[in-house]
Amino acid sequence: MLIKKPDDIKSSEITPQSIYEGRREFLKGAGIVAGASLLPGIATAQVGAGLKAPAPAGLQASPAAPWLREKFTSVSPAPDAEPFFTEEALTPYDDVTRYNNFYEFGMDKSDPSSNSGEFKTDPWSVEIAGEVAKPGNYTLEDMLKPHDLEERVYRLRCVEAWSMVIPWVGFPLADLIKRFEPTSKAKFVEFETLVDDDSMPGIRSRFAIVRWPYREGLRMDEAMNPLTFMAVGLYGQTLPAQNGAPMRLVVPWKYGFKSIKSIVKINFRETMPNTTWVDLQAREYGFYANVNPAVHHPRWRQDMERRLPQTLFDRKVIPTLPFNGYGEQVADLYKGMDLSRYY
Amino acid sequence: MRGVRSGVFVLALVPFGALCLRVVQNDLGPDPAKELSLATGEWALRFLLLALAMTPLRVLTGRLEFAQRRRMIGLFALFYSSVHLLVWMAFLLGFRWGAIAEELVERPYITLGFAAYVILFALGVTSPRVMVRRLGRNWRRLHRLVYAAGVLAIAHLVWIVRTDLVEAVAYGSVLLGLLAWRVYFNRGAIFRRLA
Ligand code: HEM
Numbered sequence: 261m262l263i264k265k266p267d268d269i270k271s272s273e274i275t276p277q278s279i280y281e282g283r284r285e286f287l288k289g290a291g292i293v294a295g296a297s298l299l300p301g302i303a304t305a306q307v308g309a310g311l312k313a314p315a316p317a318g319l320q321a322s323p324a325a326p327w328l329r330e331k332f333t334s335v336s337p338a339p340d341a342e343p344f345f346t347e348e349a350l351t352p353y354d355d356v357t358r359y360n361n362f363y364e365f366g367m368d369k370s371d372p373s374s375n376s377g378e379f380k381t382d383p384w385s386v387e388i389a390g391e392v393a394k395p396g397n398y399t400l401e402d403m404l405k406p407h408d409l410e411e412r413v414y415r416l417r418c419v420e421a422w423s424m425v426i427p428w429v430g431f432p433l434a435d436l437i438k439r440f441e442p443t444s445k446a447k448f449v450e451f452e453t454l455v456d457d458d459s460m461p462g463i464r465s466r467f468a469i470v471r472w473p474y475r476e477g478l479r480m481d482e483a484m485n486p487l488t489f490m491a492v493g494l495y496g497q498t499l500p501a502q503n504g505a506p507m508r509l510v511v512p513w514k515y516g517f518k519s520i521k522s523i524v525k526i527n528f529r530e531t532m533p534n535t536t537w538v539d540l541q542a543r544e545y546g547f548y549a550n551v552n553p554a555v556h557h558p559r560w561r562q563d564m565e566r567r568l569p570q571t572l573f574d575r576k577v578i579p580t581l582p583f584n585g586y587g588e589q590v591a592d593l594y595k596g597m598d599l600s601r602y603y
Numbered sequence: 604m605r606g607v608r609s610g611v612f613v614l615a616l617v618p619f620g621a622l623c624l625r626v627v628q629n630d631l632g633p634d635p636a637k638e639l640s641l642a643t644g645e646w647a648l649r650f651l652l653l654a655l656a657m658t659p660l661r662v663l664t665g666r667l668e669f670a671q672r673r674r675m676i677g678l679f680a681l682f683y684s685s686v687h688l689l690v691w692m693a694f695l696l697g698f699r700w701g702a703i704a705e706e707l708v709e710r711p712y713i714t715l716g717f718a719a720y721v722i723l724f725a726l727g728v729t730s731p732r733v734m735v736r737r738l739g740r741n742w743r744r745l746h747r748l749v750y751a752a753g754v755l756a757i758a759h760l761v762w763i764v765r766t767d768l769v770e771a772v773a774y775g776s777v778l779l780g781l782l783a784w785r786v787y788f789n790r791g792a793i794f795r796r797l798a
Contacts (some may be wrong), residue, residue, distance in 0.1 A: 355633035569633030
């Protein structure tokens with residue numbers, strides 16, 4: 261795997277965003293913007309300082325346990341280069357948090373943000389099961405305690421042909437997995453989302469064709485890839501419910517539906533797990549679901565994408581890249597596989 | 604009756620006006636092309652079902668106004684379908700004709716929607732009184748296809764369902780109810796033809 265170290269970067273790659281951040285830092289040092297940056301609240305003042313993408317000013321952070329907020333005071337900023345950072349324009353906070361799919365909360369893109377008000381992320385626990393030396397029920401705090409949080413700016417490509425650029429906060433999934441000591445039989449990792457009738461109206465629907473819980477999975481080597489990320493925040497803040505609080509997967513080279521939200525179970529298995537979308541439409545969705553412009557999808561074009569946000573007359577339609585542009589890091593995982601068959 | 608007529612006309616334009624306002628105010632969210640596509644598709648289907656409901660409403664209420672508004676409402680179904688089609692061509696596919704042709708044949712849900720559109724278009728073109736007169740008995744035969752358009756539009760909607768059928772079931776039941784009413788109401792003629 262090849263990851264550019266910061267000293268490899270040409271000065272031409274330094275983004276306007278980082279220049280902007282740099283200037284902000286300078287001004288802050290000089291105490292000039294103290295008023296502007298302190299207004300949102302003392303508690304959040306140092307949160308996100310120095311990040312590539314701090315929270316927008318005045319943001320009311322979603323409620324989170326004090327220990328979790330504490331963790332967010334020391335997030336290390338994303339590096340300056342691909343693959344953990346991209347210079348492409350960020351999708352604004354409001355669009356990331358108000359336009360997405362989370363079918364447990366409804367079918368429309370605005371449903372997750374409108375309907376997730378009852379969702380509770382504290383207390384939260386995660387079951388670790390299957391082929392591991394240390395199975396058990398872990399509280400979220402136990403899960404996260406040993407991990408330092410870092411920022412990563414990734415592209416997210418939805419199978420519906422839209423895409424965003426999102427600054428996540430979290431830690432590598434590999435670090436988490438190692439702690440539970442998977443056995444040699446662990447070939448796949450399976451994830452499950454919470455099912456809660458009370459707070460998730462989509463689950464209560466009588467016409468849902470999904471067998472809840474939402475389920476996703478990765479091959480072990482995919483899960484251990486340094487790009488694979490467990491996110492607990494975005495834009496320097498804890499995740500809002502609609503984006504998969506308190507903890508979600510981010511697999512940037514796969515279609516968005518692989519990046520399962522609000523995880524309550526991680527199961528290590530010898531056999532390939534059944535995933536929600538394969539279950540629903542095996543002809544359209546495969547287990548791998550790598551972003552691939554060459555594989556035809558019956559409903560949506562996969563050779564281009566609408567980069568959001570856009571306006572009607574300033575449409576940012578860009579070609580979709582194999583592996584969502586992360587081929588250099590992940591193509592080797594699939595060497596010798598016929599990707600038009602294992603889509 | 605002019606008042607009723609222009610009243611219905613203005614009312615039918617309200618959703619369009621509201622959408623135009625959102626366009627002008629840039630209030631369609633981060634993916635405006637998709638948002639417009641969904642909204643216009645939904646209004647096209649609503650007007651189509653509404654047009655189909657006019658005859659049953661006339662029979663049930665005995666009020667002629669319903670029958671007199673049927674054509675206008677049907678034309679609004681065509682109007683919203685046309686905007687829906689244009690939005691798709693212009694904003695989702697950027698008038699790339701190759702891609703448009705490809706989509707029409709490669710995506711079954713698009714093919715279904717387009718088939719529905721072709722029917723609505725044919726009905727719209729033959730809706731003026733001169734055409735009614737000119738086509739004579741064939742006019743009724745042709746315009747019975749409106750039910751086929753309804754079925755195709757529902758199939759188009761079912762095909763894009765992600766995880767929940769509630770919308771498709773709701774609109775589908777309305778169509779099914781209207782079809783059932785029509786069969787029941789015309790049962791005499793249908794039986795005679797079958798006999
Ligand atoms: C002219 C050819 C047509 C094309 C190219 C077309 C295209 C589309 C597209 C791209 C979508 C969005 C699909 C998605 O969710 O990703 C859509 C949705 C829809 N279309 Fe069409 N369509 C056509 C004709 C029609 C007609 C004639 C009707 C109804 C009379 C209709 C009703 C709908 C409805 C109800 C939706 C779903 C709206 C929603 O989910 O809120 N379409 N169509």
